[in-house]
Amino acid sequence: DAGVIQSPRHEVTEMGQEVTLRCKPISGHNSLFWYRQTMMRGLELLIYFNNNVPIDDSGMPEDRFSAKMPNASFSTLKIQPSEPRDSAVYFCASSEGGQRGYEQYFGPGTRLTVT
């Protein structure tokens, strides 16, 4: 299996622009997670989906952030408008159902820089 796939790997954008991050989970996994990693706050959950339905979005910073999962093999995280404080590495992870669903597999991350 190719593992969790994220694109782009690096994104540099100017403040105010829209940014869209993409994730393809491992085939057969039914839970998908978006995390953000910063020096100040470490690794924190933004949102997670189970069977394409958002379960917990309490970590989404504000209305500028939105996430969708239109089908089992694709998810997006959008920031509009972007701000310099959004600069971070954004990780997507997926997991199976059942007991093994508590073990998550991470993608390579998208390093976002907002200038």
Place this chain on the structure above:
Amino acid sequence: AQSVSQHNHHVILSEAASLELGCNYSYGGTVNLFWYVQYPGQHLQLLLKYFSGDPLVKGIKGFEAEFIKSKFSFNLRKPSVQWSDTAEYFCAVNSPNTGRRALTFGSGTRLQVQP
């Protein structure tokens, strides 16, 4: 709410030294515990996990961890570190009782192994 504490923020060791990284969590219910490793510039990889059973778990690359329920601890150990173990190590927890699959991470420990 769950929280995870990693008290060692930066550890410097010489090759062949023994390693122990502390992890304490705060949650009174049943937990699943994980250690992830992040090599420089790479994504998180699972080192080992504890769901139930033998509290001493062995992972990849010679790492092991011991779950001590009475101390709410899950410390990571390795008898003899190598230069290639230089990385950041994250302890994480989720809880099957609540069905919350999202991980709560500690702040991480940066390990530097000197040749």
